[in-house]
Amino acid sequence: xxxxxxxxxxxxxxxxxxxxxRINVMEVCGTHTVSIFRAGLRDVLPDCLKLLSGPxxxxxxxxxxxxxxxxxxxxxxDIIIATYGDMIRVPGRNGSLEQKTNKGNIKIISSxxxxxxxxxQMPDKKILFVAVGFETTTPAxxxxxxxxxxxxxxxxxxxxxxxxVIPAMEALLSEKNHRIDAFLCPGHVSVIxxxxxxxxxxxxxxxxxVVSGFEPMQIIIALxxxxxxxxxxxxxVASLYDAAVTPQGNKTAQKITNESFxxxxxxxxxxxxxxxxTLKLKEKFSSLDAEKQLxxxxxxxxxxxxxxxGEVLCGLIDPVECGLFANSCMPDTPVGPCMVSSEGACAAxxxxxxxxxxx
Amino acid sequence: MASGEKILLAHGGGGRLTxxxxxxxxxxxFDNQILSGLTDSAELQxxxxxxxxxxxxxxxxxxxxxxxxxxxxxxxxxxxxxxxSGAKPLAISMALIIExxxxxxxxxxxxxxxxxxxxxxxxxxxxxxxxxxxxxxxxKIFINTSGIGLKMPQAKLGFGQISPGDTIIVSGTIGDHGMxxxxxxxxxxxxxxxxxxxxxxxxxxxNLVEIFGDDIKFMRDPTRGGLAxxxxxxxxxxxxxxxxxxxxxPVNPTVKAAAEMLGFDILNIxxxxxxxxxxxxxxAQSCLxxxxxxxxxxxxxxxxxxAKNAEPLVELITAVKGRRIVQTPxxxxxxxxx
Numbered sequence: 001x002x003x004x005x006x007x008x009x010x011x012x013x014x015x016x017x018x019x020x021x022r023i024n025v026m027e028v029c030g031t032h033t034v035s036i037f038r039a040g041l042r043d044v045l046p047d048c049l050k051l052l053s054g055p056x057x058x059x060x061x062x063x064x065x066x067x068x069x070x071x072x073x074x075x076x077x078d079i080i081i082a083t084y085g086d087m088i089r090v091p092g093r094n095g096s097l098e099q100k101t102n103k104g105n106i107k108i109i110s111s112x113x114x115x116x117x118x119x120x121q122m123p124d125k126k127i128l129f130v131a132v133g134f135e136t137t138t139p140a141x142x143x144x145x146x147x148x149x150x151x152x153x154x155x156x157x158x159x160x161x162x163x164x165v166i167p168a169m170e171a172l173l174s175e176k177n178h179r180i181d182a183f184l185c186p187g188h189v190s191v192i193x194x195x196x197x198x199x200x201x202x203x204x205x206x207x208x209x210v211v212s213g214f215e216p217m218q219i220i221i222a223l224x225x226x227x228x229x230x231x232x233x234x235x236x237v238a239s240l241y242d243a244a245v246t247p248q249g250n251k252t253a254q255k256i257t258n259e260s261f262x263x264x265x266x267x268x269x270x271x272x273x274x275x276x277x278t279l280k281l282k283e284k285f286s287s288l289d290a291e292k293q294l295x296x297x298x299x300x301x302x303x304x305x306x307x308x309x310g311e312v313l314c315g316l317i318d319p320v321e322c323g324l325f326a327n328s329c330m331p332d333t334p335v336g337p338c339m340v341s342s343e344g345a346c347a348a349x350x351x352x353x354x355x356x357x358x359x
Numbered sequence: 360m361a362s363g364e365k366i367l368l369a370h371g372g373g374g375r376l377t378x379x380x381x382x383x384x385x386x387x388x389f390d391n392q393i394l395s396g397l398t399d400s401a402e403l404q405x406x407x408x409x410x411x412x413x414x415x416x417x418x419x420x421x422x423x424x425x426x427x428x429x430x431x432x433x434x435x436x437x438x439x440x441x442x443x444s445g446a447k448p449l450a451i452s453m454a455l456i457i458e459x460x461x462x463x464x465x466x467x468x469x470x471x472x473x474x475x476x477x478x479x480x481x482x483x484x485x486x487x488x489x490x491x492x493x494x495x496x497x498x499k500i501f502i503n504t505s506g507i508g509l510k511m512p513q514a515k516l517g518f519g520q521i522s523p524g525d526t527i528i529v530s531g532t533i534g535d536h537g538m539x540x541x542x543x544x545x546x547x548x549x550x551x552x553x554x555x556x557x558x559x560x561x562x563x564x565x566n567l568v569e570i571f572g573d574d575i576k577f578m579r580d581p582t583r584g585g586l587a588x589x590x591x592x593x594x595x596x597x598x599x600x601x602x603x604x605x606x607x608x609p610v611n612p613t614v615k616a617a618a619e620m621l622g623f624d625i626l627n628i629x630x631x632x633x634x635x636x637x638x639x640x641x642x643a644q645s646c647l648x649x650x651x652x653x654x655x656x657x658x659x660x661x662x663x664x665x666a667k668n669a670e671p672l673v674e675l676i677t678a679v680k681g682r683r684i685v686q687t688p689x690x691x692x693x694x695x696x697x
Contacts, residue, residue: 005679031622038624040681086622098367110621214619216679332369332376352683 004217008224009046015227016048023049024179025226026315028169029186030057031214033345037352039216049223052179052315053338053345055168055271056186058133059086060313060337060344063267065300066161067092070130073294074100080122081106082115083130084137090340112140116148119156128290131160135192138162138279139253142260145285159290160281162261165189166197167277168268172314173205179315182208182226184219187241194249195239202235211239260285267300269337270310309336312345319346326350373583373629374688398517399579400444402510409510411446413437416503422469424540426555430473432631433502435559436582438480441506442564443578443634445514448480451506454488458497469500480559482506511565513572518596520576523667526643527601528636530563530650531556531658532609533586537628538617552613558632563656566649567636574642578634584688587626589635590673591687593665600669603685605677609658626675627688637665 015023027033033053036042042051055061071092073079081097085108088097097106109115115129131141141162148156165186172178185198190211198209208229212222222240229235239245259282266278281289290296307329308322319325319338329335331347338346370376386395393401400413415436422429433453441448453473457466477484535556542553560580567575581589586608594601610625618625632655638646643661650656666674673685 001679034622037683038677039679040675040677040683041679043681043683044679098369099365101368216677216681220679351686 001217004224005044005220008220008227011224011227011231012046012049014231016046018231018233019181022047023227023230024052024181024315025049025184025223026052026054026172026180026182027184027219028054028056028165029184029189030060030344031188032056032184032186032212032219033348035214035216036219037348039219040352041216041219044220045223049227051184053312053348054172054183054315055268055313056134056165056189057338057344058137058163059084059090059340060309061163061168061268061271062087062090062132062161062337063269063300064092065267065298066132066159067096068094069296069298070128070159071095071097071100072297073128074103074106077105078126079105079128079294080118080125081128081130082109082118083107084109084132086340087130087132089334090337091334112137112144115156116144116153119148119153123155125155126294127156128294129156129158131158131162134163134165135189135253135257138257138261139192139250142256145260145281145288146256148288149285154287156288157290157293158281158285158288159296160261160279161266162279163266163268164263164277164279165193166201167274168271169201170204171271171274171277173201173207175314177316180207181230182210182235184222184226185209185211187211187213187245190239190241190245190249192250192253194247195237195245196247197249198237202237206235208235209237211237211241211245213241270307270313272310273300307336309338309346312336312338319349322346372688373588377583378687398444399440400446400506400508402444409446411441411444411508411510412505413440413444414503414505415440416501418498418501419540420498421540421543422465422499424543424555425553426536426539427557427631428469428472429500429502430469430471431476432557433504434473434476434480434482434484435557436631437504437506438482438559438561439580439631439634441508442559442561443580444508444510445516445564445568445575445578446508446510447565448482448506448508448561450483450485451477451504452486452488453484454503455490456497456501456503457489457491458499459491459494461499466500469502473502476559480561511568514568514575515573516568516575516577518577518593520573521593521597521599521637521665522576523599523665524640525576525637525665526640526646526661527590527603527663527665528638528643528647528650529581529586529609529660529662530560530634530636530656531632532611532614533581533630533633534614534618534625534628535611536631537585538614538621538623540629541621541623542617553611553617556630556632558655560632560634560655563634563650563653566653567638567646570649571638571642571646574639575636575646576639577637580634581630583629585625585627585629586635587624587673587685588687590685593637594671594673597665598671600666600671601663601673602666602669603663603673603675605675607660607662609660624688626685635662640664 261279338344400411539553650659
């Protein structure tokens with residue numbers, strides 16, 4: 001292990017010398033963020049390598065307007081809201097789902113399939129499935145939509161706000177002031193989209209994209225690869241995740257996703273509107289589409305006052321540099337999206353590295 | 360707490376919100392020194408004897424899980440609160456709140472299981488109560504148990520006994536109960552290999568206290584909030600730092616995988632048949648050997664120390680030699696997506 005770490009140190013030092021400044025690597029995925037904090041990796045890495053926490057938590061990037069739209073249905077007695085657990089603490093303009101759970105009509109589920117089961121168990125209720133997530137959860141929603149349509153289920157409604165990772169990465173690199181030298185790319189998303197999906201980023205922006213697993217040593221090895229590319233000036237796509245990541249990805253999952261969703265422009269909390277970044281159900285599923293069937297009003301968010309999540313997500317500042325962090329914005333009273341999920345950059349920072357602020 | 364606020368599920372999660380609720384509403388109203396200590400059981404002086412007295416309610420879903428059920432849990436949980444207080448459990452009570460419509464057969468199974476758990480520990484269930492509420496007013500069955508135990512004369516336990524340099528022992532793998540229950544609740548099929556550790560810890564506690572006396576400084580069963588909550592309590596109450604080593608903490612690999620899959624930190628996950636013990640460094644190895652000689656403690660390990668010259672925080676030294684702060688969980692653990 002030590003040998004591996006020393007090897008990584010050498011590559012980091014080499015890249016540092018080539019660039020003549022600190023190296024900024026963005027971990028795109030929230031699971032990486034948590035893994036890095038849990039392992040205390042920031043302590044282990046030299047100061048000349050900075051890890052930026054990117055937008056890779058689907059809950060973090062959920063627009064307030066979307067939450068408000070879901071909340072607006074929570075008062076209706078005929079509706080059961082089926083949601084992934086980490087969504088319930090995400091604040092909209094008028095509170096969060098957690099504050100509404102006392103009516104018993106908000107059910108926490110751990111798979112899209114559970115929403116279908118709820119619909120069958122409660123035929124006299126309308127089940128609203130809060131469909132969020134990146135490429136890893138989208139295929140499950142697609143399967144759900146197809147099954148519900150085939151089985152003629154009439155009381156299941158899907159409110160899709162699925163997001164695509166690549167357009168967000170491109171949007172970050174198109175920011176004038178971004179500080180991103182390379183991306184640490186998420187293993188599980190890459191299993192679906194394939195490592196070739198990062199090729200346009202490497203070609204257009206000349207940034208290394210290295211796919212890594214979530215174990216601390218895997219992350220260290222991936223950082224070593226990134227720094228070696230930066231030192232040699234040879235940005236490329238590399239996959240260090242196990243054999244599960246192929247260049248083309250999971251064709252079956254991609255096919256059902258493509259057949260079920262249209263790609264549209266969408267709002268990302270803190271990042272604003274990103275072109276062709278969000279998935280909406282195709283016309284053939286309109287009988288299941290919550291926006292069409294339940295009269296949902298979806299008004300995109302305005303600025304969150306004082307919240308600098310956008311800059312945190314873009315890698316421009318650390319969470320501690322935001323005035324709200326650990327003051328009015330805490331895990332139990334989150335203002336911005338990055339404090340909400342256990343994977344959010346601010347929540348992870350608060351939980352694992354708060355001492356840095358005290359020093 | 361502001362008026363108009365409502366109770367959230369997280370208020371019952373055993374984390375910071377639970378503590379806030381107790382400190383702001385319950386303690387000021389009941390205002391007495393015994394309760395204010397917020398120990399696992401209340402110690403009452405009756406004549407020349409010290410009696411430990413404790414109570415706990417059990418509201419678990421599902422009511423049957425691999426390795427136990429709500430009946431066994433209700434008996435073992437209360438026995439354990441007495442045992443970690445250095446008391447030999449004497450007798451317990453059991454009050455049932457049953458939802459209309461529960462199958463009689465289900466109740467029979469639960470009661471038989473509770474009876475068996477009590478018998479194994481040589482404890483009698485000596486009083487009780489039964490209430491039935493209309494369908495929808497409770498979820499199948501809720502159980503409250505209270506228990507009394509005789510404090511062992513050798514027991515010199517308490518936060519005040521803990522000093523820097525002491526050693527922290529955990530009696531076995533962590534997270535088994537919480538991950539078993541959550542996996543079953545989430546319908547994730549780990550059941551065959553995940554099993555709750557639900558068990559009485561009396562044997563391990565009484566042996567430690569009887570043999571090592573005041574070298575045993577403190578014991579706790581890390582239930583809700585897991586190891587993180589218990590260790591933070593030690594740091595908070597003693598104003599000493601706590602250092603634990605990731606590599607030394609025993610975890611069943613399947614439990615670890617399930618926790619990772621659902622996005623949980625294993626340190627926050629509930630245990631129902633484990634203790635942590637803070638012991639003097641000079642007796643640490645002998646205490647560990649004793650734990651390991653008992654079936655329930657065969658996976659026991661020394662996981663850390665009470666730090667010298669440190670802030671009152673719990674710090675984990677990770678496998679890659681990084682350090683991170685372990686905090687009391689906020690409330691309810693939420694499964695996450697992707």
